[in-house]
Amino acid sequence: MSATNTTPGASAAPLLPVLRFLQTYAVAVMIAALIVLLTILSDSFLTLQNLINILNQNAPLAIMASAMTLVIICGGFDLSVGAIFAVGGVVAAALALQVHPVAGLIAAPLVGMALGFVNGLTITALKIHSFLATLATGLVYRGIAILITGGTLIPVRLDAFTWLGRERIGPVYVAVLVLIAFAVILTVVLNRTTLGRKMFAVGGNEEASILSGIRTRRIKIIAFSINGFAAGLAAAIAVSRISLGQATAGTGMELEAIAAVIIGGTSIYGGQGAVWRSVAGVFMLALVNNGFNILNADPFYKDLTTGLIIVAAVAISASGRRN
Amino acid sequence: MDETVTHWHEPGGGGDNATPCISLRGVVKSFSGVSVLRDIDIDFKAGEIHGLIGENGAGKSTVGKIVGGYYTRSGGALTVFGDTVGHWDPPQALARGVAMMHQELQLVPDLTVAQNVFLGIETSRAGFLAGDEAARLAEIAAFAGFDLDPLARAGTLSIADQQKVEIMRALAREARVIVMDEPTSSLTHDEAERLHGVMTRLRDRGHTIIYVSHFLDHVLAVCDTVTVMRDGAIIRTGPAKDETKASLITAMIGRSAKEVAYPELPPEPRRSGTPLLSVHGLSTETGVRSADLALYPGEIVGLVGLVGSGRTEIVRAIFGADPALSGTVEIDGEPFDERSPHAAIARGLAMVPEDRRKQGLVLTQPVRANMTLPHLGAFAKLGLIGERDERDAVARLVDYFGVHPNQVDGQVVNYSGGNQQKVVMGKWILGDPQIIILDEPSRGVDIGARRRIHEFIGETARRGAGILLISSEIEEVMGLAHRAYTVSGGRVTGQFVPRETTVDKVIWRLFHEQDQQEAKKSA
Numbered sequence: 001m002s003a004t005n006t007t008p009g010a011s012a013a014p015l016l017p018v019l020r021f022l023q024t025y026a027v028a029v030m031i032a033a034l035i036v037l038l039t040i041l042s043d044s045f046l047t048l049q050n051l052i053n054i055l056n057q058n059a060p061l062a063i064m065a066s067a068m069t070l071v072i073i074c075g076g077f078d079l080s081v082g083a084i085f086a087v088g089g090v091v092a093a094a095l096a097l098q099v100h101p102v103a104g105l106i107a108a109p110l111v112g113m114a115l116g117f118v119n120g121l122t123i124t125a126l127k128i129h130s131f132l133a134t135l136a137t138g139l140v141y142r143g144i145a146i147l148i149t150g151g152t153l154i155p156v157r158l159d160a161f162t163w164l165g166r167e168r169i170g171p172v173y174v175a176v177l178v179l180i181a182f183a184v185i186l187t188v189v190l191n192r193t194t195l196g197r198k199m200f201a202v203g204g205n206e207e208a209s210i211l212s213g214i215r216t217r218r219i220k221i222i223a224f225s226i227n228g229f230a231a232g233l234a235a236a237i238a239v240s241r242i243s244l245g246q247a248t249a250g251t252g253m254e255l256e257a258i259a260a261v262i263i264g265g266t267s268i269y270g271g272q273g274a275v276w277r278s279v280a281g282v283f284m285l286a287l288v289n290n291g292f293n294i295l296n297a298d299p300f301y302k303d304l305t306t307g308l309i310i311v312a313a314v315a316i317s318a319s320g321r322r323n
Numbered sequence: 324m325d326e327t328v329t330h331w332h333e334p335g336g337g338g339d340n341a342t343p344c345i346s347l348r349g350v351v352k353s354f355s356g357v358s359v360l361r362d363i364d365i366d367f368k369a370g371e372i373h374g375l376i377g378e379n380g381a382g383k384s385t386v387g388k389i390v391g392g393y394y395t396r397s398g399g400a401l402t403v404f405g406d407t408v409g410h411w412d413p414p415q416a417l418a419r420g421v422a423m424m425h426q427e428l429q430l431v432p433d434l435t436v437a438q439n440v441f442l443g444i445e446t447s448r449a450g451f452l453a454g455d456e457a458a459r460l461a462e463i464a465a466f467a468g469f470d471l472d473p474l475a476r477a478g479t480l481s482i483a484d485q486q487k488v489e490i491m492r493a494l495a496r497e498a499r500v501i502v503m504d505e506p507t508s509s510l511t512h513d514e515a516e517r518l519h520g521v522m523t524r525l526r527d528r529g530h531t532i533i534y535v536s537h538f539l540d541h542v543l544a545v546c547d548t549v550t551v552m553r554d555g556a557i558i559r560t561g562p563a564k565d566e567t568k569a570s571l572i573t574a575m576i577g578r579s580a581k582e583v584a585y586p587e588l589p590p591e592p593r594r595s596g597t598p599l600l601s602v603h604g605l606s607t608e609t610g611v612r613s614a615d616l617a618l619y620p621g622e623i624v625g626l627v628g629l630v631g632s633g634r635t636e637i638v639r640a641i642f643g644a645d646p647a648l649s650g651t652v653e654i655d656g657e658p659f660d661e662r663s664p665h666a667a668i669a670r671g672l673a674m675v676p677e678d679r680r681k682q683g684l685v686l687t688q689p690v691r692a693n694m695t696l697p698h699l700g701a702f703a704k705l706g707l708i709g710e711r712d713e714r715d716a717v718a719r720l721v722d723y724f725g726v727h728p729n730q731v732d733g734q735v736v737n738y739s740g741g742n743q744q745k746v747v748m749g750k751w752i753l754g755d756p757q758i759i760i761l762d763e764p765s766r767g768v769d770i771g772a773r774r775r776i777h778e779f780i781g782e783t784a785r786r787g788a789g790i791l792l793i794s795s796e797i798e799e800v801m802g803l804a805h806r807a808y809t810v811s812g813g814r815v816t817g818q819f820v821p822r823e824t825t826v827d828k829v830i831w832r833l834f835h836e837q838d839q840q841e842a843k844k845s846a
Contacts, residue, residue, distance in 0.1 A: 192707055192708055192710075193703070193706045193707055193708060194699040194700065194703045194706050194708060195706060197692055197695075197696070197699055197708065198696075198699070200685070200687065200688055200692065201685045201688065201692070201696055203687075204685035204686065204687035204688055205681070205684065205685040205686065205687075207681060207682050208681070208682055208683055208684060208685050208696075209685065209696070210644070210664055211642075211644060211664050211674065211676055211682055211683075212664070212668075212696045212697040212750070213663075213664045213665040213667070213668040213669075213697045214665070214696070214697075215665055267687075271685065271687035271688070272687050
């Protein structure tokens with residue numbers, strides 16, 4: 001700015017607008033590029049059915065990534081959602097058999113929310129970093145899931161149970177409708193409510209938030225509870241779809257969800273982000289997957305490609321931070 | 324002792340003392356557009372102890388950090404041992420024999436004295452540590468005249484001993500220039516004298532010490548040369564033997580540029596009846612010791628004290644930002660016991676914290692979200708924010724304070740310091756608070772913003788609110804406050820009426836109180 005400023009290394013300034021644009025729209029640009037590329041390379045890609053299937057298959061992950069966005073905006077991480085997904089699934093299956101199929105589907109998100117609440121309490125009361133706390137609670141939850149099943153699979157072949165994961169209303173799967181409703185609600189919460197505003201503030205500057213009278217612990221507990229709810233909801237859809245409760249379900253899903261959030265451009269440092277981007281991040285990962293399948297490409301390159309995309313996304317996020 | 328140092332590097336003592344080992348020419352420094360050093364010319368000669376003194380914010384530490392490589396200068400030339408250097412950072416400085424000892428010591432508490440001294444320069448054999456630190460340490464300890472257990476863990480040592488470790492660390496890197504930033508601030512009188520002994524010994528062996536301090540007695544006791552700074556400029560440099568405490572204080576205070584006109588003082592408040600805020604016997608773990616104070620409606624009360632006196636800690640405890648160990652706070656005569664920032668805001672308190680970027684603003688959020696953050700409930704129905712009301716309220720405040728750029732959704736991270744501060748002010752006035760705590764409200768802001776903030780303080784008091792004003796610039800308190808307390812060692816030590824005294828007298832008093840605290844510490 002000032003003419004007397006002769007400090008070397010101030011040349012990064014012109015890159016700033018480019019970075020800002022990338023941080024906001026990189027995921028949309030990449031999705032567009034992938035769609036064009038796959039359309040050119042394969043006839044079977046750009047069919048309505050294929051796109052609907054991609055969306056439907058990934059609805060549970062997208063629901064989890066949507067809620068993970070809130071946790072990451074608050075400056076946290078949640079590594080336990082894969083295990084919550086498993087607990088939700090086996091609880092749904094067990095209750096469906098023993099009580100009522102619908103009771104099982106309703107119970108899964110509620111159990112998930114309770115486990116998320118426990119995460120929030122652990123983090124705020126013991127003042128441990130969420131990364132560590134949820135690594136530990138995730139192991140505990142996975143153990144609970146195994147205890148519930150006793151190590152066996154729980155098959156549930158009841159129409160009153162499988163509709164959520166399999167039925168459609170018109171051309172659209174119920175699962176996709178649930179995803180859309182959930183993502184819209186979270187978007188409204190983030191951008192229109194006092195709760196959302198406080199989440200951005202807590203992740204952006206916790207000390208300033210505390211001094212502004214925000215009870216930051218409460219905000220974090222709510223974010224983790226919503227995240228647990230989402231994992232349970234995703235589990236209800238998934239277990240209903242495959243009509244099978246199993247304690248090993250959802251392994252690794254927490255990392256997929258976090259990856260999708262980061263690819264979407266939500267800042268890993270907290271304070272910035274949007275739900276639609278995370279859903280787009282899931283879609284983006286799914287397109288890479290789908291592309292490898294329909295092109296019959298060597299699947300060895302799939303993880304490599306996905307990894308490189310994540311590195312690029314984090315690099316963009318981090319460079320924005322430095323500036 | 325001399326036998327043990329025969330093969331120990333002897334710095335360039337006995338050389339030509341007239342040649343400066345470090346020179347600054349036309350050095351300027353600014354932080355986010357605010358100038359903190361202006362056109363600094365200074366020479367540090369080989370084999371001298373050179374004191375840098377000045378009021379808080381005069382720029383003395385900044386000069387030290389530029390020499391040590393911790394701050395990048397914004398302009399001007401730095402010459403080190405005859406070479407004009409370009410980019411200058413701590414590793415480069417160390418490589419050229421310039422070390423810095425920080426106010427907050429930077430030792431690894433779990434490592435031993437010897438390991439700390441040689442951290443990063445351990446000798447190794449084929450990649451394995453040779454483990455000869457203790458032996459190497461003995462040479463340096465003998466040279467400096469220290470007697471420390473090389474195997475003691477650094478974290479278990481007293482501050483004074485930790486400083487010795489830092490000094491040895493500098494010597495182990497063959498530093499010929501050591502910058503010491505307020506080294507005596509946590510030392511007892513005796514410890515400080517011993518440190519001075521070490522400094523003298525190092526000087527006699529040809530080392531140069533740059534001694535940044537606000538303890539004038541310490542500086543006069545040990546320095547060869549003293550440089551007085553004020554408002555980011557050098558007032559004078561001269562032999563210490565020609566200076567007295569009085570001459571230094573006069574030079575530090577000056578009668579100068581800062582004499583901007585202050586707005587007219589609001590009418591004198593009535594101090595009968597219940598105070599708006601009264602504090603009794605407040606103590607905290609952060610160092611507040613049984614503080615008492617009162618604030619009446621329409622009153623502007625200053626808190627003055629030197630760095631580390633506990634002013635900020637007192638107001639943080641009142642606001643509930645730090646827990647109190649004991650004591651009571653009353654608002655309008657009603658007890659305010661369950662203190663937290665949340666409860667404080669509900670009771671009509673506001674606090675503009677001293678560090679606006681770390682404590683005041685959420686830099687990832689725009690102006691609007693920052694201003695309404697403590698008052699979201701007022702704009703919301705069932706948790707949904709009424710955006711139109713919110714925008715209107717923020718637009719009014721942006722206009723009221725003259726925030727530039729004049730945007731409700733401006734990105735506050737890109738704003739100048741002064742405009743950021745206006746946003747923080749707006750954030751707090753939005754809740755129409757009855758008690759406003761302002762901690763360094765005009766630090767690092769431009770003259771226009773400063774004036775606007777001063778006007779705001781007056782306007783708010785006229786409306787009947789009470790204001791607690793902390794400022795390191797005593798002139799500011801003198802110009803704005805009806806009444807002021809002196810704070811020292813975490814205690815409120817007295818009060819005065821600014822119009823009935825002078826800046827010089829207040830500063831004398833603060834230094835006098837500091838001496839008394841020192842005396843108590845060493846007793």
